[in-house]
Amino acid sequence: MRLRQLECFRALMLHGTMTRAAELLGMSQPGISTMIAGLEHETGLNLFLRRGGRLQPTPEAKLFYVEAARALEAAENASRVAAEIRSGRRGHLAIAAYPSISINLLPRLLAQFASNKPELQIKIITRNSATVRELISTQQFDLAVAELPQDYPTSHMEVFSYECVCMLPHAHPLAKLKQITPDDLDGVPFVTLFRGDPIYQQLASAFSEYGARWNVVAETEFFSTACQLVAEGRGVGIVDPVVSKPFTEGLTIRPFKPKIQYQIAILSPTHEAPSQMAQDFAKLLRRGLRG
Amino acid sequence: MRLRQLECFRALMLHGTMTRAAELLGMSQPGISTMIAGLEHETGLNLFLRRGGRLQPTPEAKLFYVEAARALEAAENASRVAAEIRSGRRGHLAIAAYPSISINLLPRLLAQFASNKPELQIKIITRNSATVRELISTQQFDLAVAELPQDYPTSHMEVFSYECVCMLPHAHPLAKLKQITPDDLDGVPFVTLFRGDPIYQQLASAFSEYGARWNVVAETEFFSTACQLVAEGRGVGIVDPVVSKPFTEGLTIRPFKPKIQYQIAILSPTHEAPSQMAQDFAKLLRRGLRG
């Protein structure tokens, strides 16, 4: 049974005569005739009574029509879905990300990406960077974003490095400086990430190197929390200049010396081929992470 | 998009390699290869990654597979339904019939007919004969059974004539007779159909012809009601020998002179071609009505 036969059959049932069905399908009347003859032969059903050169659908044809139409629709649907997949209107994106990025930057980029993709299904899982790294190796995600360092290299990785900047509350005296060093922050109340974080360690080294006193008044898990504390005037702090940018509205930002490096990476699964969808989004994400 | 392509695609997705898919489908490996290449070209999707001479389904392939499998199943279902229709296992029968026949004989025959037809849908509508005759002309029924006379011949008709028989309650004195005439029933309590019925009129003529007194003690609408009254000893009566046979169990049946004729007919719609199913059942019904 061929789809073309079913198509001819449907057109014939809907329009009554072969001549009209042929017009509708853009083919010749004899073409329809042979198609129908073939279908009748293959199914073993007498679909039409030939009465005086005219066709009359038999009750069997009406019964069969229901199923034929259903099969045709399913096939047409498959074609449509193929087109949707091809054009990127259909698909799914499962993304694992660490909190700071999944609070603002990631959903913003995803919303933009999905705006012209009616059938796109999005799944975002937020975990700390270590867990995200484990998750991507389960091959259940299309993409992941985690902070470095990567303890074991399970997946393809694309690294983004940032030099952290110093953030000051509104109208802070240090705002007059072009650039800030540990010397400037000697004894100044400071908000930082937890001890385990690479940023913490780099800052500790920097202050000790400059011989300045690092006056930590708060340790937070996320950049966003730290930013909020700074905004409330609790102290100054350090953040990356891109991912955390949305949290530093209204704060004064100055370059920080020495360089405090913050590294994150886009991770992709290794065993699976990435979907076109994932590749497209990765492109957008890449642009977003370049700042 | 051809069904064969989807079939190859499904086999390939399910079995991983073209070689195995080809075995399963009973074709050659190059055959599968070209089929898949064609499907990829037509859908515009990269369904498989060629890595080192092996195939790896892409995420797009997995998305498309869902719809492809659905379409294939629908097509296979259509084929199966065609086979069911052809072999008479699927179809529907809409039958209109008058009460006496639809109480017992018709459902008995239908049950027998349907016993090996799992997908047969049956619809029985019971109306008086005049209404049945109107219904058949609406072309909504495959078959109808009504009593004659047919007032206007709207449909194809197959007539069955019966000579009515006399029924006597159990152990009735007249049971000793081989045959019963109006003379024998002179003044005997009699149960009959209503005045409008042809049977009533024929009986009236018969009794008056024989100069016997027709002692009607009850008029009923249906044969079955009349039979029950006779069984209760309320009187004697007359019924047709075939349709009403199931109601006369335990009663004594004797031929009746003169002939009281009872005619019914199988009616078929004129405009519609009868379904094979209807024709098959008509054959069984015909045998049943011949007694």
Add this chain to the structure above:
DNA sequence: GAGCGACTATACGAATCTGCTATAATGGAC
């Protein structure tokens, strides 16, 4: 690195299918 095994891709040819034009056949309307 050569050989082997498992796999896929391409080339080519035969058979089949598709769908066209031309034409025959049928039946209804006038």
Add this chain to the structure above:
DNA sequence: GTCCATTATAGCAGATTCGTATAGTCGCTC
């Protein structure tokens, strides 16, 4: 009878299908 609308058949060109033969790729083993 003639015209008109319809379906069916024949014959042909082109496309599709699917086989065989063959080449290419990769991983494994020795």
